[in-house]
Amino acid sequence: ADPDPVQDFCVAAAPGDHNASYSTTYPGFPCKPTSSVVSDDFFFAAHASGASTDNPNGAGVTPGNVEAFPGLNTLGLSINRVDLAPGGVNPLHTHPRSAELVHVEAGEMLVGFVSTEGKFYSKVVRAGESFVIPRGMMHFQYNVGTGAARAMTVFNSQLPGVVLAAQSLFGAEPEIPDAVLAKSFQVDADTIKLLKSKFRKG
Template sequence: MHLAYKVKMSFPALLFIFSFFVSFSHAAVQDFCVADYTAPEGPAGYSCKKPEKVTVDDFVFSGLGVAGNTSNIIKAAVTTAFSSDLPGVNGLGVSLGRADLAPGGVVPFHTHPGGSEIAYVAKGTLCAGFVSSANKVYLKTLKQGDTMVFPQGLLHFQINSGKTPALFFVAFSSASPGLQLLDYVLFKNDLPTEIVSEASFLDPDVIKKLKGVLGGTG
């Protein structure tokens, strides 16, 4: 009984020491994994560039300082600093983005399957929200200086609800959070209109019209 008690009490300490050395060992082996765009991308991300080929430019990205072109159907532009744009964030579990919205502009319902998002409004006014898996809506009007979190995988959107251009920056809990726009999923594809109609309960004429706008076929 006495020996079993001692083992039970010491196991958490042993586990802590083991995990400490595992994490320390990993950190000592490799400080970073800069994306090697010449190698295939796998489920875990890009392969690592050889350390001798890494430069400081692999960790620097200037794209978020440039306003995007909002002359499009959604009157919005999104600029990303994912691992596909900024090789230095590969494997680090972080990334950034910028969204410019003209008056009336919208980032339509979309999801990020690989990471949660936190948005900071730098200019303008946004109507933003997300829908939980229980179909509860979380909706808020955001003004300059406000921040809102959008949990991983949940459908969410941002609309410029003001009369002036809006700008917000986003951070993600993944170097490659992914992006899937609901409208593109439904209408920018080659699924027959009849199938989309049956699966979505939408009118076939509406589906054909939207497929024509977004480039879908069928």
């Protein structure tokens, strides 16, 4: 989904070091000067362990996008690690800029998305198997096994973006008016207030 690279690489300069003298106007982040690029710029170790699943969703996502892994800048791809406790759900969300390939490494997950026609496509995916989420589709992963489950998710964007469904609707800052949400979901304002109480901070 990202534009094609126009040079071998463009390791992203450190945040706060987006110096105007750096070499590119290419979409993405400015490049570190090539003279200071080292092998470690192309290496990412943060997926050797997973994020905690000790939270209400029973899910931990460790991002491996360009912000975490600057060597990905301009390369049009990225990777996350998803850990799920038994019964855990990586909650409904979309990626506005990317398709997603879910490759399960351990356990078994129900992986699903909903198309623009409202059709739900899903599959129980086991270790060694993959499922693909087309760009922009609402999707989730749900651990339906008895043990921990783990997947690597691969994206054709260096920064797929994530819109968390419940968080963006019920946790928006400032809040979306109750009347808008109540009409949208065909429920009463008290139901909306209950949902907001779960997703709004403070």
